Amino acid sequence: MAETLLSYAEAAEEICRYIGQLPSPAVTEAVSLLDVAGRVLAQEIRADRDQPPFPRSTRDGFACRAADANTYQPLHVAGQVRAGEIASSKARPGEAWEIMTGAPVPDGLDAVFMVEHSERIGNTVRMREPRQIAEGENIVPAGAEARTGELVIPRGTRLEAQHIALAAQCGYPELTVFRMPVVAILSSGDELVAVAETPALSQIRNSNSPMLAALVASAGGQPLILPVVRDEEAAVDAALASAFHQHPDLLLLTGGISAGRFDFSRGGLERAGARILFAGVAMQPGKPVVVGEVPLPQSGRMVPFLALPGNPISSAATFHLFAAPVLAALGGNTAAVPRFAAAHYASEWRGKPGLTRFLPARCDFSLNPQVELVPWHGSGDLAAYARSNCLLVLPSDCEELHPGSEVSILLTA
Numbered sequence: 001m002a003e004t005l006l007s008y009a010e011a012a013e014e015i016c017r018y019i020g021q022l023p024s025p026a027v028t029e030a031v032s033l034l035d036v037a038g039r040v041l042a043q044e045i046r047a048d049r050d051q052p053p054f055p056r057s058t059r060d061g062f063a064c065r066a067a068d069a070n071t072y073q074p075l076h077v078a079g080q081v082r083a084g085e086i087a088s089s090k091a092r093p094g095e096a097w098e099i100m101t102g103a104p105v106p107d108g109l110d111a112v113f114m115v116e117h118s119e120r121i122g123n124t125v126r127m128r129e130p131r132q133i134a135e136g137e138n139i140v141p142a143g144a145e146a147r148t149g150e151l152v153i154p155r156g157t158r159l160e161a162q163h164i165a166l167a168a169q170c171g172y173p174e175l176t177v178f179r180m181p182v183v184a185i186l187s188s189g190d191e192l193v194a195v196a197e198t199p200a201l202s203q204i205r206n207s208n209s210p211m212l213a214a215l216v217a218s219a220g221g222q223p224l225i226l227p228v229v230r231d232e233e234a235a236v237d238a239a240l241a242s243a244f245h246q247h248p249d250l251l252l253l254t255g256g257i258s259a260g261r262f263d264f265s266r267g268g269l270e271r272a273g274a275r276i277l278f279a280g281v282a283m284q285p286g287k288p289v290v291v292g293e294v295p296l297p298q299s300g301r302m303v304p305f306l307a308l309p310g311n312p313i314s315s316a317a318t319f320h321l322f323a324a325p326v327l328a329a330l331g332g333n334t335a336a337v338p339r340f341a342a343a344h345y346a347s348e349w350r351g352k353p354g355l356t357r358f359l360p361a362r363c364d365f366s367l368n369p370q371v372e373l374v375p376w377h378g379s380g381d382l383a384a385y386a387r388s389n390c391l392l393v394l395p396s397d398c399e400e401l402h403p404g405s406e407v408s409i410l411l412t413a
């Protein structure tokens with residue numbers, strides 16, 4: 001049956017719409033701050049006090065009144081404030097206080113000049129000429145970063161190191177996070193043998209299941225690799241039934257979805273009552289990808305599925321583009337999108353227009369990223385894919401690239 005292919009942009013929009021109507025995950029757990037990297041926040045993080053709680057010096061030097069320092073008159077050094085201390089008395093006009101980075105600026109003073117810009121004479125100090133200092137220089141005012149009670153990390157945020165640091169600063173030794181979605185992985189193909197087995201000449205090892213398990217884990221899911229499915233209708237039905245038994249939050253299938261005589265995955269999904277969101281996208285690799293949802297027989301709960309093309313690079317590309325955002329949303333993070341970046345192409349390329357392409361490429365990721373395609377033998381060439389570190393995006397109307405052409409890349413790590 002010939003179906004109209006969606007463009008990549010249309011498919012991405014469908015995914016976005018689908019994510020928008022998914023319910024927020026119900027199950028949460030408390031996890032130590034030391035173990036939350038990559039998890040999705042199920043609570044709000046609010047500042048427990050003004051940040052900084054006091055006017056904070058950002059330099060080692062002398063706290064003063066800018067107006068006093070700018071006269072270059074020697075200022076009496078009235079005391080010292082180290083980080084963790086409060087000045088022992090209120091500062092008076094004409095005074096300077098020796099101060100360390102991170103220490104509270106004494107009341108009454110409004111600037112800090114750096115020790116490198118000072119001249120110490122006995123118990124006085126003056127700022128070196130011709131330097132001038134402005135009020136507020138080298139001081140972060142109390143509450144400038146966040147006010148007591150202010151929302152600093154919203155629910156649904158995927159927790160990276162910067163969020164963990166801020167949660168620590170706000171006094172959260174543990175956080176409530178969403179349970180990680182369970183992702184059932186079903187690879188199909190009579191030619192597949194397990195990694196530890198020695199394949200016959202016509203057989204290949206199942207590389208998609210471990211690859212997808214790694215992708216699922218890095219996208220915030222719990223992978224559940226199920227046994228390889230044979231290319232028979234009955235085997236597909238049985239494999240789906242046992243996958244449903246595991247109550248997965250998401251189902252990833254690979255292989256058996258194109259036009260071949262033994263491609264049974266889609267039929268199995270349809271027999272199980274699947275609603276198809278889209279089938280086929282005008283892209284390469286990944287054209288045969290099918291996305292939809294299927295009811296769990298026990299509860300009728302609809303479980304999203306993505307039937308990814310069996311070719312390994314097609315599976316990987318469609319995972320990054322379509323599966324990762326759905327998985328993130330099921331885990332409570334509805335803001336996840338494929339990550340694209342700008343780069344310049346490093347050499348010449350000519351090709352046929354028609355499909356949006358996502359081709360294995362190597363980017364140097366320097367200040368001015370330069371990217372080049374990795375030569376490949378099509379979407380089964382894992383050796384080429386392993387030499388890549390991104391996918392170069394070629395819009396459907398792109399026919400040539402030159403050194404310096406502006407291009408987009410899809411980040412795959």
Ligand SMILES: Nc1nc2c(c(=O)[nH]1)N[C@H]1C(S)=C(S)[C@@H](COP(=O)(O)OP(=O)(O)OC[C@H]3O[C@@H](n4cnc5c(N)ncnc54)[C@H](O)[C@@H]3O)O[C@H]1N2
Nearest residue numbers: 187189206207208255256257258259263287309310311314
């Ligand atoms: N007549 C047509 N043939 C094909 C079309 C088409 O439109 N018309 N589409 C091609 C495209 S594009 C792709 S991609 C593949 C996708 O096919 P399937 O999803 O049905 O996948 P399979 O046929 O089962 O396998 C394709 C390829 O990938 C290898 N494979 C499969 N599973 C794994 C695995 N778990 N680990 C490693 N490698 C795997 C398999 O051996 C095949 O070489 O169809 C094209 N054909």
Ligand code: MOO
Nearest residue numbers: 285286287314379
């Ligand atoms: O997804 Mo297919 O690569 O276009 O072989």
